[in-house]
Amino acid sequence: MDRRCWTLLSLLAIAMLGAGTGITRDACAPHGVQVNEMRTFQRAVGGLGLGAIAVPMWQFLNYDFRIQPVDDSVSWPVPGGYSYGPDRTATVSYFQEVAGNEWVVVKP
Amino acid sequence: MKHRNLLFAALGDLIRHPAGSLAVLGCLLTVTLMYLISMGISEGVRFQADMSLDEGADIYVSSDQCGLSGPILIEEMLRRVSDFDGVRGVARVVGRTYFAERLVAVVGLDSQGLQAFRDGHRGHVPGATVPRDSHWGKFHPPRALIGVKIGATVPAFPALKGPATVSRPTGTPPLPSPVGATENSRMLQHREPWAEDRAVRQVVTSTPSPRAPLIEGRERQTLSSGGRGKGDGAGEHVPGPMDSKVGDRRGEVFLGRALADEFGVKPGMPFTLAANKRKLFKAAGTLSPSCLWSSHVLVMHLDDANDFFRTPGQANHALVYRSRSNAGDDSAGLIQTLKADGFRVSDRGENRERLRRSFSVSGGLHSVLLVIGVALAFPTIVVTCGLGMAEQRREIGVLRATGWRTRDVIEKAALGNLVISLAAASVAVLLAELWMRGFNGRLIAQFFVSEVGIVPSVDIPFRLLPSHALGCMGLALVLTETGGIISAWVHARTLPRQSMS
Numbered sequence: 001m002d003r004r005c006w007t008l009l010s011l012l013a014i015a016m017l018g019a020g021t022g023i024t025r026d027a028c029a030p031h032g033v034q035v036n037e038m039r040t041f042q043r044a045v046g047g048l049g050l051g052a053i054a055v056p057m058w059q060f061l062n063y064d065f066r067i068q069p070v071d072d073s074v075s076w077p078v079p080g081g082y083s084y085g086p087d088r089t090a091t092v093s094y095f096q097e098v099a100g101n102e103w104v105v106v107k108p
Numbered sequence: 109m110k111h112r113n114l115l116f117a118a119l120g121d122l123i124r125h126p127a128g129s130l131a132v133l134g135c136l137l138t139v140t141l142m143y144l145i146s147m148g149i150s151e152g153v154r155f156q157a158d159m160s161l162d163e164g165a166d167i168y169v170s171s172d173q174c175g176l177s178g179p180i181l182i183e184e185m186l187r188r189v190s191d192f193d194g195v196r197g198v199a200r201v202v203g204r205t206y207f208a209e210r211l212v213a214v215v216g217l218d219s220q221g222l223q224a225f226r227d228g229h230r231g232h233v234p235g236a237t238v239p240r241d242s243h244w245g246k247f248h249p250p251r252a253l254i255g256v257k258i259g260a261t262v263p264a265f266p267a268l269k270g271p272a273t274v275s276r277p278t279g280t281p282p283l284p285s286p287v288g289a290t291e292n293s294r295m296l297q298h299r300e301p302w303a304e305d306r307a308v309r310q311v312v313t314s315t316p317s318p319r320a321p322l323i324e325g326r327e328r329q330t331l332s333s334g335g336r337g338k339g340d341g342a343g344e345h346v347p348g349p350m351d352s353k354v355g356d357r358r359g360e361v362f363l364g365r366a367l368a369d370e371f372g373v374k375p376g377m378p379f380t381l382a383a384n385k386r387k388l389f390k391a392a393g394t395l396s397p398s399c400l401w402s403s404h405v406l407v408m409h410l411d412d413a414n415d416f417f418r419t420p421g422q423a424n425h426a427l428v429y430r431s432r433s434n435a436g437d438d439s440a441g442l443i444q445t446l447k448a449d450g451f452r453v454s455d456r457g458e459n460r461e462r463l464r465r466s467f468s469v470s471g472g473l474h475s476v477l478l479v480i481g482v483a484l485a486f487p488t489i490v491v492t493c494g495l496g497m498a499e500q501r502r503e504i505g506v507l508r509a510t511g512w513r514t515r516d517v518i519e520k521a522a523l524g525n526l527v528i529s530l531a532a533a534s535v536a537v538l539l540a541e542l543w544m545r546g547f548n549g550r551l552i553a554q555f556f557v558s559e560v561g562i563v564p565s566v567d568i569p570f571r572l573l574p575s576h577a578l579g580c581m582g583l584a585l586v587l588t589e590t591g592g593i594i595s596a597w598v599h600a601r602t603l604p605r606q607s608m609s
Contacts, residue, residue: 005119012531019537019577026148026572030155034567037398038156039163044224045215046200046427047164049401050157050463052149053558054366054566055211056204063213063401064160065466066168066459067202067424068177069452092150092556093157095466 051093065095111523114516118524121503129528136532136587137539139485140580143478144540147576149549149556152569154467156400161460165427167439168459169197170452177452179422188446192438194431199423201413205383205406207367213405216413216423222362358409360392366403366565368394387416400557403566478583485587504599505607514600521596522589529584537577544570 042048051062060068122129169185171178182199189197201216363373368391373379377391389412395402414420430439439455446453504517543549549568553560560566599607 002116004123005116008119008123008527012527012534015531015534015538019534022537022541023572023574023577026570027574030571034398035159037396038159040224041395041399041402042160042163044221045217045407046198046221046425047160048202048213048215048405049160049399051466052153052400052556052569054400055404055559056213057211057559060202065462066164066454069454070176072176092146093153093466095462 051095053093061097062093062095070097111519114520115523115527118520118527121520121524122527132528132588133532133535135485136529136584137536139481139587140532140536140584141539143481143583144536144572144576144580145544145549145552145570146477146556147579148540148544148570148572149553149568150467151573151576152571153400153557154463155571156569157463157467158460160401161456161463164456165198165425166430167195167428167443167453167455169426169428169446170424172450172452177424179419179424180426180451182421182423185423185426188449189426189428189442192442195428195439195442197426197428199410200425200427201410201417201419201422202424203413203417205381205416207381207406208371210367210370210404212364212367213401214413214416215405215407216410217407218410222407222409358412359388359390360408361389361412362392362407363394364403364405364566365394365397367406369565381416384416384418387412397566400560400566400569404559482583482587486590500595501599501602501607504596505602505604508600508607509604514597517600518593518596521592525588525592526585529581529588532584533577533581536580537572540570540572544568 047066048064050064050066053063056063056067059071059073061071169180171180173179180199185197185199189195198218198221200221201214203214204211205214206212367373373391373394375391375393379389379391380387381389389406389408395405395407397403408416410423414422428439428442443453443455507517508514543552548564549557549560549570550563553564553568554562557564557568560568
C-alpha cells in the first residue's frame with residue numbers, strides 16, 4: 001500500500017509541477033514572436049479591437065468602443081430595453097454604452 | 109509522523125475506492141475546467157485589448173453625428189491638429205463589408221501604417237526625438253491626410269488644394285540633412301516639406317524594433333521604372349523611400365488568415381467585393397493569425413478604402429499621437445479645443461478606464477456563472493459521497509473502536525479531500541492548457557469568443573494567472589470538504605458499535 005501511495009503522491013506532484021509551469025509561463029510577461037506580431041499589428045492599424053469578438057457582426061460597440069461608443073443596432077423600443085445584437089451577449093467582454101462626460105450640468 | 113500516517117491512510121482510502129475517487133475527480137473537473145477556460149480566455153482577451161490600447165493612438169477624434177461617431181473631414185482636421193505642438197495625426201477609415209458571405213472589417217491606412225506591418229514603427233512623434241525648436245514637433249500632415257504619395261511630384265496631383273501648396277513658414281530653420289540625403293537629393297528636391305520630414309523621421313526612428321513576420325506573402329518589391337500603374341491618376345512618379353514596399357500601392361490588400369483560408373485567396377489574386385464591384389483589389393498577403401482581431405479584416409490603403417466606401421476626403425477617425433517625451437506636448441489644448449467644437453474625443457486614459465470596467469462586468473458575470481455551477485455541483489458531490497456512505501460509516505466505526513479520536517477521523521477525511529482537490533485543480537489547469545494551446549480551443553472557444561467558429565482559424569487568446577488556479581483550488585476544496593468533513597464528523601460521533609452494525 002505504501003508503494004502505491006508514493007506512486008499516487010508522485011503523480012500528484014508531477015501534475016502540480018506541470019500546472020505550475022504552465023501558469024508561470026502565462027503569468028510572466030509574455031514575449032516571443034506572437035506578442036511581437038500582435039504589437040506590430042496594433043501599431044500598424046493604430047489600435048483595433050477590444051472585445052471578445054472576431055468581427056463586428058451587428059455593431060462596433062463590442063468589437064471596439066473607440067470606433068463606435070454606442071450600440072447603433074438597437075431598434076427601439078425593445079422590451080426590457082436590451083439589445084438583441086448577438087455581439088452583446090455570450091462573450092467574455094461586455095462594453096456598456098457609457099455617456100462619459102457627454103452630460104455636463106452647469107449650475108446657474 | 110502522525111499526520112503523515114493519516115495522509116497515507118487517506119491515500120489508501122482513495123486507492124481502495126477508485127470508482128468513487130474518479131467520480132469525484134470527474135465532477136470537480138467538469139466545474140473547474142469550464143471556470144478556468146472562461147477566465148483564461150477573458151484574461152487573454154484583456155491582455156490583447158491592453159496591448160491594443162498601448163500600441164494604438166493616444167487620442168481618437170471623430171465627429172458627433174446625432175449621438176453616433178461620424179466621419180471627419182480630413183482637411184478640416186488637418187488644419188486643426190496642425191496648430192498644436194507635440195502631436196501628430198493620421199487618418200483611418202474603418203468599416204464593414206461582405207467578403208463573399210463573410211462579414212469582414214475593412215481598415216484603411218496610410219502608407220506608413222501599411223509599412224508598419226513589416227517594421228513595427230508607428231506613432232512616433234518627431235518632437236520626441238529632436239529639439240522642439242526645430243519645428244518638427246509641429247504636426248506635418250502625413251501623406252495619408254492629403255492623398256499625396258511621398259516622393260510624388262506636386263504636378264502629378266493638380267486637383268489637390270491646400271495641403272499640396274503648404275510650405276514651411278518663413279524664418280524657420282532649415283531641416284537637417286538626413287543620412288543618405290546626398291544620394292537621394294534628386295528625389296528630395298521635388299518633395300513637399302513634410303516629405304523631407306518623413307525621410308528624416310525614418311532615420312530618426314530607425315532604432316532596432318521587434319520585427320515580426322506579421323505578413324505572409326510577397327516580400328519587398330522594387331517598383332519598375334514605370335512607377336504606379338494606370339488608372340490611379342498618379343502620372344509621373346519618382347520612387348520614394350516608402351514606395352518600394354509591398355502593400356504600399358493602390359489596390360493591394362492584406363487579408364486576415366481566416367478569410368484567406370476559407371476562400372483560398374493567394375497573394376497576387378485579384379478580387380472584387382459586392383459592395384463596390386468597380387473597385388478591383390489584389391491580395392498582397394495574409395496577416396498572421398496571432399491577434400484575435402486580425403482574422404477577419406481587410407487592410408488596405410486609405411485612398412482605396414475611401415474609394416470603396418465612396419467617402420472621398422473623409423475618415424472615421426483622426427488618430428493623434430503624443431510626443432513621448434511630453435516636452436512641448438500641447439495635446440491637452442487640442443482635446444479641449446476639439447471638445448469645445450463638438451468633436452468626439454477619447455484619450456487613452458478614458459479608454460483604459462472603460463476597458464477595466466467592462467472586463468470587471470464580465471468578471472462579475474463569470475462569478476454569477478460560478479455560483480450557479482457550485483450550486484449545481486453540490487448535489488452532485490453529495491450524491492457521489494453518499495454512494496459509499498454505508499461502507500464509510502463502518503470504516504469509521506472500526507477506526508473509532510481501535511482508538512482513533514474524532515479529530516483524527518476528520519483530519520483523515522480532510523487530507524483525502526485535499527489530495528483530490530489538488531489533483532482536480534492541477535489536472536484542470538493541464539487540460540485547459542492542452543485544450544486551448546494544443547487544440548486552439550476547438551469546440552469550446554466559440555462559446556466565449558463570438559464569430560471564431562467551431563474550429564478557430566485565429567489564435568484564441570488565453571492566459572491563466574495564479575489567481576485563477578487558486579480560485580479553482582478553492583472551489584474544489586469547498587465542494588469536497590463541505591460534504592466530506594460533515595459526514596466524517598457525523599459518523600465519528602456515532603458509537604462504534606452502532607456504526608459497525
